[in-house]
Amino acid sequence: MFKKPATNVKSWLLSNSDRRKLRDELIKRFPELATYETKQGEQNISILPDRIHRANITTYNDLHGMLYIEEKNPTWFRFDKDKREILVPSVYILxxxxxxxxxxxxxxxxxxxxxxxANLMIPGIAFPPEGLPDVGEGEIVSVTIRGYTYPLAVGIMCVPTNTLKPGSVKxxxxxxxxxxHQDHLWSMGDKSQPPEDEEIKIDSVTQDQELEEIADDTIEESSETSDLHAKTKTNVQAYDEEQGIEGSYEEESEIKNSEIEKSTSKYTTAEVDNLLQASFYQAxxxxxTPSGTLxxxxxxxxxxYILPSRxxxxxxxxxxxxSSYKKITKFLKAMEKKGAIKLKEQRGDTLLVGVKWDHEELKLFKTHKTIEKASTSAAKSQIQNDDISSDSNNIDQIKIIEVYMPKGAIxxxxxxQEKRIDEVYEYKEISKIILDYVTSHDLADKKNRRFVIPDAQxxxxxxxxxxxxVPDxxxxxxxIYHVQSRMEEYHSVTLPGDKHRLKKGRPKSIQISxxxxxxxxxxTIIKGLEEYEIDPKDLIEPLKKLCAxxxxxxxxxxxxxKKPLSELMVQGPQTKQVKEYLVSSIGFPEKYIEIIKLKSKDKSGGKKG
Known part of the structure; x- marks a missing residue:
């Protein structure tokens, strides 16, 4: 409603008689307000000040309304200038x-x-232990973060709360x-923040990891209707029918997601579920382990824990x-129902707080070789690219992975972080380790989560x-970049026949000039073949045919x-053909092929005479 600034804001001071009428209306509509004046009267708390202004406004979607303003802050509003219409409190009043x-x-x-x-969807409700308040359809409610006292939004309840239950698929x-909070109505005021805003970190939840834990169906984009207080439908299907939409947003998303999964995964959904559970038990x-940190x-x-244990x-x-769970929180709750673990909800996050180590499935589980154990990085890369290797004309690919080893303070x-220092790590592994360290030590800047405040380590x-x-x-x-740049450089090479080599330093390129x-x-000259155990003599006949x-x-x-090296010389400008042969027939990664333009060895510039 207030996505954009309102216009035609004209205000005037409310008369004493109009002020008394407004107060009586508020007490009648919101009986709870009377208790504030009664119970805390000694503090002179009043629901309306002596001076309050009234203003007519027009929203960006041409909805006419009325505001009541205390000093600078808009406190109440209603629309269509209908005096019988209920008043809605702003966050400043809440x-x-x-x-x-x-x-x-x-x-x-x-x-x-x-x-x-967006509107708040039913799966987005964080059911408190005491249950939801008894609210009927069409009543005004406030929205807040579970466990936090102060409301952050106000809206209309679209379904009776007595029909909503925890764990429901509705x-x-x-x-x-x-x-x-923070829309343009709020911006018309003094822009003060909700109490304890910094403590609960209302605006700091921006990391992709946290957002992924909230299901896509917890929210839905609001429709821009000219009649705000039209009777709201009680389910998505009815809402879509009202807007002339065939099929719901959730159904369309699920169909698209399932189509993508079918085309990209070699496992069925049931098989992914089983493998995910096996990875979980392995982790x-x-x-x-029982002595692990919880x-x-x-x-x-x-x-x-789970991803490296696949x-x-x-x-x-x-x-x-x-998987059929779609979100990690749903998977963990399924494991909790089995009795294997114990979870706890805390301010919108799901925490693993306990493991039943004598659980029957855990005792019978047979461990497997994991992705993490398969590496020194090169082995992991080989596994990840098995499908690519088999599809590329049945050619064994030569794989080169740049890896790094921690040293000193790193x-x-x-x-x-319980990582070995005698192993090598890829950049993405380093990234995960560093970000986990930042999270576990709470080093994110409270004002801007994109930044990290370095600790002593x-x-x-x-x-x-x-x-x-050191930067503040x-x-x-x-x-991540600065940590990686201070690590020792290595590179792993996987050669045809599953021969793995781990070498110090950056990988060398094959040079074509x-x-x-x-x-x-x-x-055309080709150098550096022997670095990757490619015998130059084996390329003579293929290149003769290819380049004629x-x-x-x-x-x-x-x-x-002590270290004899050879190079290939092909008559004519054959750079493109040679490069294409190395990539498609030899399986050498294009990234590590370097094209060099050399000066003529003929000092006379090739001129005769």
Missing amino acids: WRFPNMLPKIPTFGPVISKLKGG KGIAVQIIHI LLKKL PLTSSQLYSA PVGTDNDVDVKK GELFQM LCKIFESKKGEP KMTRNDL EARRMGNKVV SSVAVLQSPNSSP
Whole structure:
């Protein structure tokens, strides 16, 4: 309703008689307000000040309404200038009288979606232990984060609360949002923040991991209707019929998701469910153990424990999004129903707080070789690309992975995260370890979660011999980059026949160059083949046919008796053909083929005479 600024705002001071009428109307409509004056009268708390202004407004979608303003803050509003229409409180009033409306709790990440113009859906309700308040369809309610006192939005209840139960699969709009903290109605006031805003981190829930835990069907974009208080339908199907929409948003999303899964996964949904459960049990038995640190958030458990525990060769296909659960929280709740674990809800997050180690399925579970154990990174890469290798003309691909080994202060940080310091890690693994460290040590900047405030351990990593100061804060990407750049460089090479090599330093490229020789002839030279155990002599006949030219093996100028090296020389400008052959027939990664333009060896520039 207030996605954009209102216009035609003209205000005047309310007369004493109109003020008394307004107060009587408020007391009659919201009886809870009278208790504030009665119980706390000694503090001179009044629901209306002596001076209050009234203003006519027009919203951006041409809806005419009326505002009541105290000093700078809009406190009450109604539309269509209908004096019989009920008044709606703003968040400024709700923060002053937090219990004047029934509260519908939701999860922290959902609030950020509601601020984008969405309605609160039934799956987005965070049912409190005491249950929901008794509210009928069409009544005004406030919306807040579960466990937090102060409302953050106000709206109309679209379905009676006595029909809503925890764990229900019922869908549809729960609350049609009218006004929310940080919309343009709020901006018309002094822009003050809700009490304890910093403590509950209302606006700080921006990490992709946390948002992924909230189901897509917890919210739905609100419709722009000219009649705000038209009777709201009680389910998505009726709502869509009213708007002339065939089929619901949720049904369409589920159909599209299922079609994508069928086309991209080599496992059925049931098989993914079983593999996900096996990965979960493996993580409990081998990575968590009874002495492991609890509680763990669902995102930490999934990214740092379950995903690395997937069976070898399944990592691209075993994903909670491809399972019947769709979300990690739903999967964990299913495991809790089996009695294997104990969960706890805390401010919109699901925490693993206990494991039943004597559970029958855990005792009978047979462990497997995991993705994590299969690596030193090169082995992991081989597994991840098995399908690509088999589809590329049955050619064994040569795989090169840049990896890094922790040292010094970085090694200490890795050990704090229970990681080995005598192993190598890919960039994405380093990223996950660093972000887990930031999360577990609460290093995110409270004002802007994109930034990290280095603690003593991170400062130790960034200390310079030149005494350069450590930045007060840095972005997450910069933090990961700087940590990785201070690690020892290695690269793993997987050769045909599953031969794995781990070498220190950055990987060397195969160099292809063209040069002019005597008589202005052009030749193409290939160097660096032997670095990857490619015998130059094996390429003579294939390149002769491909390039329709003569090919010769020459001793490299950089060769030595202890380490003889060769290079291939192909007559003519054959760079494109040679590169294509190395990629498609040899299986060498294009990324590590370097094209070099060399100067002519003929000092006369190839001129005769």
